[in-house]
Amino acid sequence: MMISRLSAIATAPMRNGLSSASMTSAYAELHCHSNYSFLEGASHPDELVARARDLEMPALAITDRNGFYGAVKFFGAAQRAGIQPIVGTELTIDDGTTPPKDRVDYDRWGERLLLLVEDKLGYTSLCRLISMAQMPNAKGVARLPADQLAPLSGHLTALVADPKERLPFYQEIFGRDRVFIELHDHLAPDDRSRNQRLLELAGRYAAPLVITNEVFYATPDRHKLHDVLTAIRHRTTLDEAQRYLHPNAEHYLKSGAELRRVFDRYPRDIV
Template sequence: MTPIPLRAHSEFSITDSIIRISDYVAAARAANYPALALTDLMNTFGLLKFYKACRKAGIKPICGADVRIENPEQPEKPHRAVLLIRNEQGYIRLNELLTAAFEADDRNKHTPQINQAWLAQGDNSGLLCLSGAQMGEVGSHLMLGNDDKARAAAQKYAAWFPNAFYLELQRLPEKPDWETSVSGSLKIAQALQLPVVATHPTQFLQQGDYKAHDARVCIAGGWTLIDPKRPHDFTPSQHFLSTADFAARFADIPEALHNSQEIAKRCNLTLTLGKNFLPLFPTPDGMDLNDYLRHLANEGLQERLAVLYPNEAERAQRQPEYQARLDFELDIIIKMQ
């Protein structure tokens, strides 16, 4: 069974990854992965570049984002989750959520994150949600021994994402304590009939890249490598895994590997490349968009000429020259559509 990598940060997660998208896709092709996901932290800046690279390499692109989600109990420690795009509707929805995290009036102004109310009120049918493993709301409660709260959180997310919520499992050799989240998630999955999925938090490509990655994290956080008080949030094993290593890590939970394939089948975003899509602009009285552009431009020209040439006779004399230039520019703009 070939599992699918569903979680990775790239160079567009500027605080914690050193993976170039072209190298990431090349590594996946060399490892014979049929599909691959990119989930940068709170952004989709690399989505188009990733999509093009995967298509060129013959790999199915799975697009999404690693997101922070509001934690009312500890606002300074938002929960994490992965949102994967199933279709065009999900692409629009994810961008709406990310935009709101940075721009909405009721956003968290200190740390961009998604408010729980937005998830509860909006249409999430175009997205799949992975629980965030030990960093998600379910997993963090499990790590603290709050099993009832973890179960309630799983029910809440399952309601937000009907038939599209997966309890995420992660394992790293340096983090044996994560088994608390893994075992607890399996119990909740059985009790609530929820699917589980295995992921690997990839931050760099080769194990030898760990020191360079550590330096990147220190630069982003304002620490020095020798600072004994600095956090160590990442480990040397968070490199890109081969299919064999990935499968071996979760050999005892085959359904978690199988579900990574099922998720890949469910994510089918298709982007139209090489075509510009301009936003719809309302016009009065059903006026044609091009005619309205000419109307506004000519109104602006008259206002500008009145300032440049207060004398009406001089303004009338110069009008043809400016009108010809405006018509020339408008013709070019309209032909570009």
């Protein structure tokens, strides 16, 4: 459930560039949705753990949306598989926009902040943050005002993939060594340019980097189920949902070697 520090996992954090050591067989996935992320994740925690075991990952994080719904099943499965379980959540931060009326269109509103538990105190803090995000809102809606993070920011590690102007704010409340800029590349048209902007941002604010694959399913064949779930979430048909679908099947649980090959397309002075 806990991590002594993110850097204690032999795989994740990098400073001033992408460390080749981080993409070896010791890689651990830190951003992973199970089917407990309602109508988003397309694999059960057991399936994700089994895949991580096959890849010989030392650790795996399950980071479902705004809750610990699958944490108990995940924790048990990971322990049985000999994998260090890391519990976290992808928390929706209120960015000042109006929530959608249908309350299911998560793709278009709210800023996402990935929080990982470091220890028991961090677990308690994240439970409280989740409750604070959910309780004032209608069922199915969770949004946490950013100014409520600070009192409960201790013992948590934050990953941000699109921090916009909030990066200095996150660094102030969590601490510079606990806020990582998250890079992921699914071979989509805009991925490389987005990561280049993030690399420049990391350099500007001396922020450490971490690579994840933002996983939604264990294996590539599950992407079709993910497409169906996405269409249901948007209350439309598969044909009409094309603009919401991922362009390929790359959001699966990958090995460090696979991700290394993906990031080899970046300049050598970066990778």
